[in-house]
Amino acid sequence: KAGVTQTPRYLIKTRGQQVTLSCSPISGHRSVSWYQQTPGQGLQFLFEYFSETQRNKGNFPGRFSGRQFSNSRSEMNVSTLELGDSALYLCASSSDGQGGGSPLHFGNGTRLTVT
């Protein structure tokens, strides 16, 4: 079974631009979550989608948004990029509907650098 696939692997953007990251979950997984990982803050939850609906949102500004498509693939968008948005963005999928206990399976992330 193929794992979680994230594209692109690396991105370099300029302050003020916007960026879209893509995630394909494991086949059959309907829940997709996004995380930001930085050396200082570690892994922080951005949002979770299940069946095209945002189920949970972390404490990030509105510049961070996401969506999920009917095939469970997901995208996240960051508008008006700031230097502090430089991070590894991780997508994870699970088979659970609601708090059922299946673990998250992570992709290898998109490394975003904002200059």
Added chain:
Amino acid sequence: EDQVTQSPEALRLQEGESSSLNCSYTVSGLRGLFWYRQDPGKGPEFLFTLYSAGEEKEKERLKATLTKKESFLHITAPKPEDSATYLCAAPYGGSQGNLIFGKGTKLSVKP
């Protein structure tokens, strides 16, 4: 405040030298405690889920245990390939996709 704290931040071991990593949590209504391993440049790889105090799970040289306030990841006779950052996490906010992560323990095993 719900949080997950890991210690030590870094651990250097000689090959074969057993040790333990600690994860303490203050998440109300715990619905599982997860352990992950993360190699440089990669996403976290799932290792274990523990649900109730007293539960133990093993995989090769790793054993995870859970009490009411903390979890331990015991590494027995580690090898250099066990070098990685080990993360623990707990679900938060009513769904399994929202995990609070600890900052991790960076383990280095020297031959």
